[in-house]
Amino acid sequence: MLAETICSAVSAAGLGIAAVTAWRKRFLTATRIAAYSLVPIALVLTGIVDWVAGIAFKPSVWLGFGLLGVAWLLFMTTRAIERRGGTRKERRAAARAERGGAVAPGASAPSLGAGAPRPLPEAARKRSADPGEDFSDIEAILKKHGI
16 A cells, blocks of 8 residues: 555656656657656556565565575585586696696607796897897887988
């Protein structure tokens, strides 16, 4: 009963605002406001408001929503575990292979660990020794364009 009264008041207020907007010669906006203001009274007349109010105040309905939430949580947990890795045997085999210094497929020698430093190529050592050399090409281009 209270919900129907509130929806009727909202619809009446919305139609009043639509009338004022139409009086100000903004007919498109007034039509849009009138359409929005008719929605609450339409929901009351179709019985949707009574249905929603009946659902909202029943403990069994909230228990059902709670069980849906638990089911969703269990489903998502199993998906996350499934994505994390394969079976226990596969994870143990991967751990053993990692400890044994495995060679990458097609590699001729074991890969270097993360702690081993890699030597710089010859060209990189020359560039790091003389930083002025790097700008000679740029200076030539700028001179060519008169800058």
